[in-house]
Amino acid sequence: MSLLAPAPAITSFVPERAPFRWLLEREVLRYLRIWRYALVGPVLSTVLFVLVFGTVLSRHVDGLGGVGYGVFIVPGLVVQAVINVGYYNGTTSLYEARRDRYLHCVLASPLRWWEVDAALTLAAVVRGILVAGAVLVVAVPLTGIGVERPGFLLLAAPAILLVAAQFGIIAGAVAGSLDHVYSVESLVLLPLGFLGGIFYPLGTLPDGWRLLSELNPLFWLVQAGRTGFLGTADVPGWASLLVVWTLAAGLTAVSATMFARGARLQA
């Protein structure tokens, strides 16, 4: 049937293939097309941290509870990489779709708001898994790190991935300019990373800094990751799991509300 003739009247929309699957596929394809920036870059920078800090400094710095420093920092670096790619994904995908207005094609189509939100989220989660997996492929043989509490990690990892994805989506929806995008990266993400307990155990900090770390959401994500990999961390596993899942649920609720109301997406 030619495109120059209209389709028959629609009484009920029944897709041959779910529009959600198309959007998810498009979102994944988008970053696979820019794989050097989207995947290799974050993996390389994280692996360099593991290499320089983990193998060189580990000879001079003690870790936590008898764990070598190289092993100690790997969970935090993996979490940071996941958070970074989550942020990059949301901002490059949603912010640019808003700025260039091709988001209109999605909003005008039969895709439902929650399908759009879910497709963006799932694509960011897949990107986080790819990056984390690639980092571990290098870091495991390099440092000898294993997974001490696989069950805990299985519970924590989805929440960490979800926090990263939703943070990026919310940032992508709220950002009004490229300046916002880059300034959040350098003024928020970077300091949170350095003050998030990736490179040091909490006990080595003075009291004021310790409180600052505990107020840092990234700290709890790192603790959850560390408990999964190393079996121990600065805070009890249940506490980090509770905070991480609360963050995941809260950010998911914010993101869903934005899409449901069309805030920053529709005029």
Added chain:
Amino acid sequence: MPEPALAVTGLRKTYADGFTALDDLDLTIPAGSFFGLLGPNGAGKTTLIGSVCNLVRPTGGAIEVFGHRAGTREARASVGLAEQDINVDRFLSVRQVLVYHAGYYGLGRRESGRRADEALELVGLTGKARVTAPELSGGMQRRLVFARALLNRPRLLILDEPTAGVDVDLRADIWRLLRTLNAAGTTILLTTHYLEEAEALCDEIALIRAGSIVARGSAEELRARYAAGSIADLYQRVLAVAS
């Protein structure tokens, strides 16, 4: 009596800054018609289109597309939209832009690909299928936006100034395709600043000003009603009376 393609009742849109773009606008467009919407910048044309296409959240009023409430999947699946701005996905190839767009309308992989290829051929972009949209010239990007609007074989095709800034050849191509589409039964809602375009293509015209329809009829009826020699005179007179 067949269901109208578009039925807008008491549509109102006031933006956050207090600007009222649509002011209790009523508009019915019969199925199968070629309808022109004329008005100055800021009159509410794009806000009206956005409200129909789920891009703008109206403050009040109701919109139905072929009897389906605007915003429902059935209404959205019935509409094709080519916006005034060139808004194409810059990450994908030209063919992928079309394939995925067709997919958003629920088509299967094979049918999406087939329609994308047909659309590329219709607008003369087959040779550019593998490049990305930013690599296309402005005119080619305009063709791509137009082709994209056809992929779901819309019953209501909405074109917001589709020929703004295009060369004579492309305008002629678009006119030819629009006439073919309308002859095949597609309802077309066209906004344009080119009065001769509205007169040449549309069987009915409405003039919008400050968010309300201020005149409506065929070009001949409106010329007679306002004693205007040309559609350009008519446009000036109607808008002058309205203000």
